[in-house]
Amino acid sequence: xxxxxxxxxxxxxxxxxxxxxxxxxxxxxxxxxxxxxxxxxxxxxxxxxxxxxxxxxxxxxxxxxxxxxxxxxxxxxxxxxxxxxxxxxxxxxxxxxxxxxxxxxxxxxxxxxxxxxxxxxxxxxxxxxxxxxxxxxxxxxxxxxxxxxxxxxxxxxxxxxxxxxxxxxxxxxxxxxxxxxxxxxxxxxxxxxxxxxxxxxxxxxxxxxxxxxx
Amino acid sequence: xxxxxxxxxxxxxxxxxxxxxxxxxxxxxxxxxxxxxxxxxxxxxxxxxxxxxxxxxxxxxxxxxxxxxxxxxxxxxxxxxxxxxxxxxxxxxxxxxxxxxxxxxxxxxxxxxxxxxxxxxxxxxxxxxxxxxxxxxxxxxxxxxxxxxxxxxxxxxxxxxxxxxxxxxxxxxxxxxxxxxxxxxxxxxxxxxxxxxxxxxxxxxxxxxxxxxxxxxxxxxxxxxxxxxxxxxxxxxxxxxxxxxxxxxxxxxxxxxxxxxxxxxxxxxxxxxxxxxxxxxxxxxxxxxxxxxxxxxxxxxxxxxxxxxxxxxxxxxxxxxxxxxxxxxxxxxxxxxxxxxxxxxxxxxxxxxxxxxxxxxxxxxxxxxxxxxxxxxxxxxxxxxxxxxxxxxxxxxxxxxxxxxxxxxxxxxxxxxxxxxxxxxxxxxxxxxxxxxxxxxxxxxxxxxxxxxxxxxxxxxxxxxxxxxxxxxxxxxxxxxxxxxxxxxxxxxxxxxxxxxxxxxxxxxxxxxxxxxxxxxxxxxxxxxxxxxxxxxxxxxxxxxxxxxxxxxxxxxxxxxxxxxxxxxxxxxxxxxxxxxxxxxxxxxxxxxxxxxxxxxxxxxxxxxxxxxxxxxxxxxxxxxxxxxxxxxxxxxxxxxxxxxxxxxxxxxxxxxxxxxxxxxxxxxxxxxxxxxxxxxxxxxxxxx
Numbered sequence: 001x002x003x004x005x006x007x008x009x010x011x012x013x014x015x016x017x018x019x020x021x022x023x024x025x026x027x028x029x030x031x032x033x034x035x036x037x038x039x040x041x042x043x044x045x046x047x048x049x050x051x052x053x054x055x056x057x058x059x060x061x062x063x064x065x066x067x068x069x070x071x072x073x074x075x076x077x078x079x080x081x082x083x084x085x086x087x088x089x090x091x092x093x094x095x096x097x098x099x100x101x102x103x104x105x106x107x108x109x110x111x112x113x114x115x116x117x118x119x120x121x122x123x124x125x126x127x128x129x130x131x132x133x134x135x136x137x138x139x140x141x142x143x144x145x146x147x148x149x150x151x152x153x154x155x156x157x158x159x160x161x162x163x164x165x166x167x168x169x170x171x172x173x174x175x176x177x178x179x180x181x182x183x184x185x186x187x188x189x190x191x192x193x194x195x196x197x198x199x200x201x202x203x204x205x206x207x208x209x210x211x212x213x214x
Numbered sequence: 215x216x217x218x219x220x221x222x223x224x225x226x227x228x229x230x231x232x233x234x235x236x237x238x239x240x241x242x243x244x245x246x247x248x249x250x251x252x253x254x255x256x257x258x259x260x261x262x263x264x265x266x267x268x269x270x271x272x273x274x275x276x277x278x279x280x281x282x283x284x285x286x287x288x289x290x291x292x293x294x295x296x297x298x299x300x301x302x303x304x305x306x307x308x309x310x311x312x313x314x315x316x317x318x319x320x321x322x323x324x325x326x327x328x329x330x331x332x333x334x335x336x337x338x339x340x341x342x343x344x345x346x347x348x349x350x351x352x353x354x355x356x357x358x359x360x361x362x363x364x365x366x367x368x369x370x371x372x373x374x375x376x377x378x379x380x381x382x383x384x385x386x387x388x389x390x391x392x393x394x395x396x397x398x399x400x401x402x403x404x405x406x407x408x409x410x411x412x413x414x415x416x417x418x419x420x421x422x423x424x425x426x427x428x429x430x431x432x433x434x435x436x437x438x439x440x441x442x443x444x445x446x447x448x449x450x451x452x453x454x455x456x457x458x459x460x461x462x463x464x465x466x467x468x469x470x471x472x473x474x475x476x477x478x479x480x481x482x483x484x485x486x487x488x489x490x491x492x493x494x495x496x497x498x499x500x501x502x503x504x505x506x507x508x509x510x511x512x513x514x515x516x517x518x519x520x521x522x523x524x525x526x527x528x529x530x531x532x533x534x535x536x537x538x539x540x541x542x543x544x545x546x547x548x549x550x551x552x553x554x555x556x557x558x559x560x561x562x563x564x565x566x567x568x569x570x571x572x573x574x575x576x577x578x579x580x581x582x583x584x585x586x587x588x589x590x591x592x593x594x595x596x597x598x599x600x601x602x603x604x605x606x607x608x609x610x611x612x613x614x615x616x617x618x619x620x621x622x623x624x625x626x627x628x629x630x631x632x633x634x635x636x637x638x639x640x641x642x643x644x645x646x647x648x649x650x651x652x653x654x655x656x657x658x659x660x661x662x663x664x665x666x667x668x669x670x671x672x673x674x675x676x677x678x679x680x681x682x683x684x685x686x687x688x689x690x691x692x693x694x695x696x697x698x699x700x701x702x703x704x705x706x707x708x709x710x711x712x713x714x715x716x717x718x719x720x721x722x723x724x725x726x727x728x729x730x731x732x733x734x735x736x737x738x739x740x741x742x743x744x745x746x747x748x749x750x751x752x753x754x755x756x757x758x759x760x761x762x763x764x765x766x767x768x769x770x771x772x773x774x775x776x777x778x779x780x781x782x783x784x785x786x787x788x789x790x791x792x793x794x795x796x797x798x799x800x801x802x803x804x805x806x807x808x809x810x811x812x813x814x815x816x817x818x819x820x821x822x823x824x825x826x827x828x829x830x831x832x833x834x835x836x837x838x839x840x841x842x843x844x845x846x847x848x849x850x851x852x853x854x855x856x857x858x859x860x861x862x863x864x865x866x867x868x869x870x871x872x873x874x875x876x877x878x879x880x881x882x883x884x885x886x887x888x889x890x891x892x893x894x895x896x897x898x899x900x901x902x903x
Binding site: 114134 | 888899
């Protein structure tokens with residue numbers, strides 16, 4: 001049972017790695033759903049000893065946003081504009097894997113040793129979260145499609161939640177609800193913004209968005 | 215007096231300034247009303263502040279004002295302790311007189327410029343200076359400091375249609391924010407070293423915390439240097455002075471008087487607070503650094519002033535010179551403290567503080583006099599003046615008194631503080647325990663002596679060229695005295711130069727009581743013995759300005775008596791001057807350039823003058839009979855040519871290179887953040903910070 005958080009974090013981490021190499025747009029969204037489910041399960045597991053109605057409501061709200069609302073908007077975006085996630089990356093496939101390996105190695109190296117003090121009892125979870133965070137950041141750096149970058153940012157948010165859980169920095173339900181509300185707003189705004197961008201430029205590949213048009 | 219002054223008075227002072235600022239804006243459409251509101255509020259507010267400052271100085275009862283908030287960083291505390299009271303008194307004194315001057319002076323800006331805008335920024339400027347010297351915690355201080363910089367910037371560009379003013383303002387704005395960066399660095403490091411934001415708690419925290427807790431010698435050295443650079447830019451020390459000769463002349467003259475007379479002293483105030491109250495155990499190298507900068511500032515300041523023919527720039531360069539003299543006192547005090555000689559340190563610090571007061575008075579007087587001249591002649595170029603004493607006698611006398619005071623001539627106030635500074639420097643030679651110190655103090659004495667001599671020469675030039683001989687432009691012949699309020703303010707300042715000198719013993723003792731409140735001097739043997747009208751130092755030196763004044767008056771009376779005795783009742787005949795048959799014209803008079811030329815030539819190794827000659831001939835083909843021969847003589851500020859221009863070029867090159875990373879790709883920007891994050895982790899892992 002004590003291995004459960006690590007398994008859940010491992011699932012989230014693996015989805016992030018897979019998003020890096022996935023080529024199909026729907027698959028990336030599905031991977032994000034799996035990743036979010038793992039993080040929410042982790043959140044529920046960490047709150048198992050002090051279950052309250054507010055906490056359950058909070059977890060349900062987070063689940064609603066991450067498992068239904070965000071994927072809904074993403075899928076709608078793909079369906080409406082018949083767009084595909086740009087599968088283009090700045091680095092080639094093998095190079096992407098090499099950088100990922102380096103990031104994972106770096107995350108477990110002595111460089112991040114100072115961080116171990118914030119989670120003395122959950123170092124594996126912490127380092128998995130750090131690796132997830134950096135891999136998610138790398139999605140934003142390496143992928144050329146704006147939709148991929150959006151998924152990258154959402155994955156970063158999931159990684160930060162994992163890191164906070166590992167370090168025992170859970171916040172009050174009210175604050176978590178606030179964060180979830182922020183996320184909801186962000187997804188809505190990003191959806192509208194990307195729709196407008198697609199309408200204007202006919203593409204969501206950021207390399208094509210170099211020059212603003214009237 | 216104690217019962218009369220309370221924190222409510224201080225709040226009333228601030229309210230008056232707020233009223234003046236807002237009232238000026240509201241009445242913006244009428245220059246007459248907005249000018250009256252702005253100036254009256256500034257006058258009343260400053261006068262009340264003068265009462266508060268002098269009251270605290272005399273009663274030795276500090277007052278405190280707290281503006282609380284639920285957020286700790288937004289809780290501001292202000293208070294007037296002994297040091298603050300001294301600076302509040304100086305600021306309020308000069309602001310009161312400058313505001314009185316403004317009643318008659320500001321009218322000439324209309325209708326070209328709105329007086330409502332001037333009143334708004336003028337009131338905020340004075341209020342912010344008072345808040346700077348009364349702020350008791352870091353956040354309040356930084357906010358007040360920034361407001362002071364911004365309001366003074368808007369006053370510098372008040373006459374915004376002049377491109378030179380905009381350029382001066384931009385330079386001032388940039389330098390003030392470089393200064394602010396260093397000040398914030400010093401404050402953050404102080405906070406890190408002490409863990410407190412209140413100035414009053416910093417000194418005890420530094421004494422009790424072990425070095426490992428954050429206050430390592432390296433950190434303390436960095437704090438001292440950062441503070442010196444940050445506040446030194448505001449004070450105008452060389453080579454950080456480049457904003458000052460442009461910004462002070464650009465502002466309206468009563469604002470110039472405040473900027474040059476008191477605003478730059480806020481830098482001195484914070485240096486004293488940090489170096490003597492918060493960190494009272496300075497290292498020897500730091501004292502020597504301050505002394506070296508002081509020597510350079512005083513000598514180069516007066517040399518550049520000599521080469522100027524713009525009256526307000528000349529005065530601005532003299533501010534740099536006088537900041538150098540003030541720092542000679544402060545630097546000596548730091549050296550004496552590091553040598554464990556607090557009594558001598560106290561004398562040196564009193565010399566510096568005394569000169570701070572004196573410079574505020576005579577520099578304000580000179581700027582107000584210069585403002586009167588400029589407002590009548592509509593030019594700052596001294597080569598276009600001449601003979602103004604006939605048209606503006608009160609201004610001429612006021613300028614002469616200011617010139618004598620700044621040249622440290624007895625019996626005026628400049629002499630006393632320079633005498634005290636000399637005493638400190640001589641004591642340094644006697645008590646300095648190494649060859650380095652002896653050389654440093656000897657150089658400082660030589661520098662101060664040279665500075666005093668050159669300042670006298672410069673003001674002989676200035677007074678002679680502006681007020682004596684014949685008018686060199688038609689504007690001079692149309693000049694007349696300023697309104698009564700402006701004349702009165704100049705005469706009050708002129709009288710103060712004499713009163714302060716005669717009451718120098720009282721002032722020195724007041725300053726001694728101010729410095730005794732500093733931790734460094736709390737257990738010091740008194741450096742003065744109490745004598746009315748006489749300063750008696752423990753080193754054995756004595757000076758009585760009252761006696762000197764009396765002797766001078768008697769000498770003048772004696773000379774007059776001897777002249778009348780020897781001359782009898784000779785008849786005076788007025789006739790035409792013998793002119794060799796050539797009509798006398800203003801072209802025959804010595805010019806500002808002509809006067810300074812020989813001195814600049816002697817100092818050409820330092821000043822690097824350049825000369826351009828041009829000749830126009832009656833007939834360009836024959837080139838035998840010249841029609842006009844002109845010589846242009848330039849001196850370049852070495853800091854501009856050797857420091858700022860190369861720095862500017864290097865920055866431009868670096869910006870071009872750095873500009874390449876701004877490629878418009880979001881991915882690249884995220885990559886930079888990622889790499890920065892990694893770099894920070896590397897730095898932390900290696901234990902660098």
